[in-house]
Amino acid sequence: MTQGYPPTATMTHQYPSLTAEQKKELQDIAQRIVAPGKGILAADESTGSMAKRLNPIGVENTEENRRRYRQLLFTADQRVDSCIGGVIFFHETLYQKTDDGTPFAQLIKDRGIVVGIKVDKGVVPLAGTNGETTTQGLDGLSERCAQYKKDGADFAKWRCVLKISETTPSQLAILENANVLARYASICQQNGIVPIVEPEILPDGEHDLKRCQYVTEKVLAAVYKALSDHHVYLEGTLLKPNMVTPGHSCPTKFSGEEIAMATVTALRRTVPPAVTGVTFLSGGQSEEEASVNLNAINTCPLTKPWALTFSYGRALQASALNAWKGELSNEKAATEEFIKRAQANGLAALGKYKTSGSAGAAAKSLYVANHAY
Amino acid sequence: MVEDRSYFGYKLELTETLSLPITSSEKQLNHHMVNSSTKPALTDSPRMTHQFPTLSEAQKRELHETALRIVSPGKGILAADESVGSMAKRLAQVGVENTEENRRQFRQILFSADDRINSCIGGVIFFHETLYQHSDNGVPFVKLIRDRGILVGVKVDKGVVPLAGTCGETTTQGLDGLAERCAQYKKDGAVFAKCRCVLKISDSNPSKLAITENANVLARYSSICQQNGIVPVIEPEILPDGDHDLKRCQYVTEKVLAAVYKAMSDHHVYLEGTLLKPNMVTPGHSCPTKYSPEEVAMASVTAMRRTVPPAVPGICFLSGGQSEEEASIHLSAINNCPLAKPWVLTFSFGRALQASALRAWRGHKENEKTATEQFIKRAEVNSLACQGKYSGGDNYGEAGHCVFGSCHAY
Numbered sequence: 001m002t003q004g005y006p007p008t009a010t011m012t013h014q015y016p017s018l019t020a021e022q023k024k025e026l027q028d029i030a031q032r033i034v035a036p037g038k039g040i041l042a043a044d045e046s047t048g049s050m051a052k053r054l055n056p057i058g059v060e061n062t063e064e065n066r067r068r069y070r071q072l073l074f075t076a077d078q079r080v081d082s083c084i085g086g087v088i089f090f091h092e093t094l095y096q097k098t099d100d101g102t103p104f105a106q107l108i109k110d111r112g113i114v115v116g117i118k119v120d121k122g123v124v125p126l127a128g129t130n131g132e133t134t135t136q137g138l139d140g141l142s143e144r145c146a147q148y149k150k151d152g153a154d155f156a157k158w159r160c161v162l163k164i165s166e167t168t169p170s171q172l173a174i175l176e177n178a179n180v181l182a183r184y185a186s187i188c189q190q191n192g193i194v195p196i197v198e199p200e201i202l203p204d205g206e207h208d209l210k211r212c213q214y215v216t217e218k219v220l221a222a223v224y225k226a227l228s229d230h231h232v233y234l235e236g237t238l239l240k241p242n243m244v245t246p247g248h249s250c251p252t253k254f255s256g257e258e259i260a261m262a263t264v265t266a267l268r269r270t271v272p273p274a275v276t277g278v279t280f281l282s283g284g285q286s287e288e289e290a291s292v293n294l295n296a297i298n299t300c301p302l303t304k305p306w307a308l309t310f311s312y313g314r315a316l317q318a319s320a321l322n323a324w325k326g327e328l329s330n331e332k333a334a335t336e337e338f339i340k341r342a343q344a345n346g347l348a349a350l351g352k353y354k355t356s357g358s359a360g361a362a363a364k365s366l367y368v369a370n371h372a373y
Numbered sequence: 374m375v376e377d378r379s380y381f382g383y384k385l386e387l388t389e390t391l392s393l394p395i396t397s398s399e400k401q402l403n404h405h406m407v408n409s410s411t412k413p414a415l416t417d418s419p420r421m422t423h424q425f426p427t428l429s430e431a432q433k434r435e436l437h438e439t440a441l442r443i444v445s446p447g448k449g450i451l452a453a454d455e456s457v458g459s460m461a462k463r464l465a466q467v468g469v470e471n472t473e474e475n476r477r478q479f480r481q482i483l484f485s486a487d488d489r490i491n492s493c494i495g496g497v498i499f500f501h502e503t504l505y506q507h508s509d510n511g512v513p514f515v516k517l518i519r520d521r522g523i524l525v526g527v528k529v530d531k532g533v534v535p536l537a538g539t540c541g542e543t544t545t546q547g548l549d550g551l552a553e554r555c556a557q558y559k560k561d562g563a564v565f566a567k568c569r570c571v572l573k574i575s576d577s578n579p580s581k582l583a584i585t586e587n588a589n590v591l592a593r594y595s596s597i598c599q600q601n602g603i604v605p606v607i608e609p610e611i612l613p614d615g616d617h618d619l620k621r622c623q624y625v626t627e628k629v630l631a632a633v634y635k636a637m638s639d640h641h642v643y644l645e646g647t648l649l650k651p652n653m654v655t656p657g658h659s660c661p662t663k664y665s666p667e668e669v670a671m672a673s674v675t676a677m678r679r680t681v682p683p684a685v686p687g688i689c690f691l692s693g694g695q696s697e698e699e700a701s702i703h704l705s706a707i708n709n710c711p712l713a714k715p716w717v718l719t720f721s722f723g724r725a726l727q728a729s730a731l732r733a734w735r736g737h738k739e740n741e742k743t744a745t746e747q748f749i750k751r752a753e754v755n756s757l758a759c760q761g762k763y764s765g766g767d768n769y770g771e772a773g774h775c776v777f778g779s780c781h782a783y
Contacts, residue, residue: 221635228680272681
């Protein structure tokens with residue numbers, strides 16, 4: 001593909017970023033992760049985040065406890081194979097093993113579940129803004145990706161954070177975070193790793209549904225412009241956005257259908273069909289809320305050309321954690337709780353989840369025309 | 374696409390979702406803003422995160438429904454909006470003098486086609502002069518078209534002008550007084566508009582400036598149209614001139630369309646109430662390599678999939694320099710492309726609908742019926758093509774079996 005390009009401004013020439021084989025590999029990985037009925041278990045809580053999970057159940061935040069906890073998730077039986085397409089690991093966990101010495105990565109991979117790895121290094125402040133951040137982790141990312149690929153990972157995750165308030169998100173925060181996500185995505189793809197792009201807009205605040213939708217549309221438009229500018233192969237990426245929801249302190253309540261309509265509308269206005277799948281984060285939602293909302297999203301009558309599934313952390317693990325409380329004797333029960341949520345979300349990703357006491361068919365008639373969005 | 378059609382079946386109930394609680398910050402906004410010149414009282418802090426209302430629910434509904442009607446299944450657009458200068462080139466080719474009367478007579482040949490075109494043509498784009506012309510019987514052309522359930526559109530741009538400091542690149546003018554013009558056109562029967570921007574592929578083009586500037590002009594135009602109940606057809610044409618290959622055209626098309634939709638987002642354009650009129654992705658005219666219709670289709674659909682949000686109801690391809698048959702074959706292959714295509718993919722053809730009619734006419738009254746028949750024929754062919762059902766006419770001997778290769782090469 002090397003040619004002698006003239007010295008004049010050649011922005012119109014495509015310098016090859018990926019071969020056809022590389023593209024195919026990336027798209028195949030992405031499609032496997034979001035195969036029908038499947039979603040992602042986000043088990044990539046950093047050490048600091050794990051402290052927040054373990055302390056409330058009275059468990060000390062040691063490496064061994066973290067290993068034991070992830071073990072009870074990863075040793076769930078084959079019932080999760082049809083609902084979990086990928087697991088996101090934290091770096092430490094990628095190199096841990098089960099009690100009998102099987103590496104976690106191998107355990108997961110051998111079941112046909114794709115192994116992923118969180119590669120960002122956390123948020124850092126953007127000076128001159130009202131408490132806004134960007135995310136670091138680009139230094140040496142290429143070499144790290146190459147190593148993770150050797151160690152069994154086929155996808156990665158990088159989280160950026162934006163906030164809604166009177167003054168935020170600012171133009172700088174939107175542009176800077178979009179740019180960092182695009183750089184990360186480009187580097188991943190060069191190393192055969194599918195990048196999950198996560199521009200999370202926090203639910204903190206008293207803003208309403210419309211406001212969240214508006215901000216989500218602006219943020220995602222900037223993200224996809226940046227991905228285009230950085231020549232990222234969209235078919236070999238996944239998006240991990242927030243659902244469009246009202247702020248936590250918003251006095252108005254909205255139905256699952258309203259949340260679904262606002263969410264799907266925002267995505268339809270910004271996410272090109274080439275993107276293989278959208279794997280929602282659960283944010284502060286409860287396990288049940290997250291499943292019900294995902295189900296409503298999948299039954300929304302607007303045309304949705306991408307897979308719409310889950311990439312849940314707390315919404316898959318909360319009950320399991322509570323059942324475990326660090327006790328060996330609770331392990332089986334805890335694993336069962338996880339399997340239960342995995343199956344619920346697998347159904348939700350197909351639009352077939354029925355909470356007890358709700359008539360699934362009735363949900364469709366609650367949809368109003370989307371001109372209100 | 375059935376899902377969007379059943380759209381009309383939903384009860385358009387105004388539930389409490391439409392009357393959201395007014396937060397303290399929104400109390401300052403005038404919720405009855407239809408006239409965009411009324412400004413809300415703003416606080417000092419940057420309020421980019423607040424949505425200032427652009428369109429009411431009723432306005433959005435009208436725009437969206439208009440767009441859907443234009444691209445109803447089996448229908449596309451007749452681009453009959455050639456300027457006086459462009460008509461000179463068309464008429465000269467068939468030895469006809471470029472007078473207002475001759476232009477009227479030619480458009481009459483098209484507009485007097487019988488009911489067979491009602492199921493093939495969803496909209497007609499008029500040139501300003503034509504919008505106020507009549508048939509021999511004194512029936513306004515606009516009425517002739519509207520009475521058959523075909524929507525009337527109008528070209529609103531005022532042509533290209535040079536961008537200084539570039540290598541022969543242009544932007545498009547016509548924004549001055551556009552709001553007032555749109556309001557008038559709406560009164561006179563138009564419900565959609567078209568604005569054409571032009572980009573070229575060469576060693577140095579398109580430049581960043583040309584891409585950004587043209588995207589911005591298209592977004593301003595769209596915003597103004599929507600404020601006046603007019604659906605904007607957005608046309609960022611990348612010319613086929615040059616010896617570049619298919620890949621090059623695809624790359625440039627992707628960059629241009631990404632910029633167009635970013636500008637649309639920045640200008641708060643309601644995508645569900647717009648249509649896109651792009652070039653198909655094709656090799657340059659002087660490219661030595663030949664490509665099959667499936668390769669053209671795969672490249673075109675891939676480029677659209679990477680850049681055009683699903684909220685856009687329809688993509689109406691321009692025919693550019695393609696022959697009538699080429700354009701139809703390509704459109705049909707595009708519709709048969711196995712990749713997921715969440716928008717309608719149809720035509721907005723000028724020459725590709727009119728070339729044979731023009732040649733049959735040659736300015737002679739006795740040829741009028743034949744000329745009209747030629748137009749009807751192409752309209753019917755393209756109606757099949759936009760449903761993926763056209764495999765070629767007399768000149769093409771293929772059985773119409775589309776063979777699509779791997780999409781990863783694109």
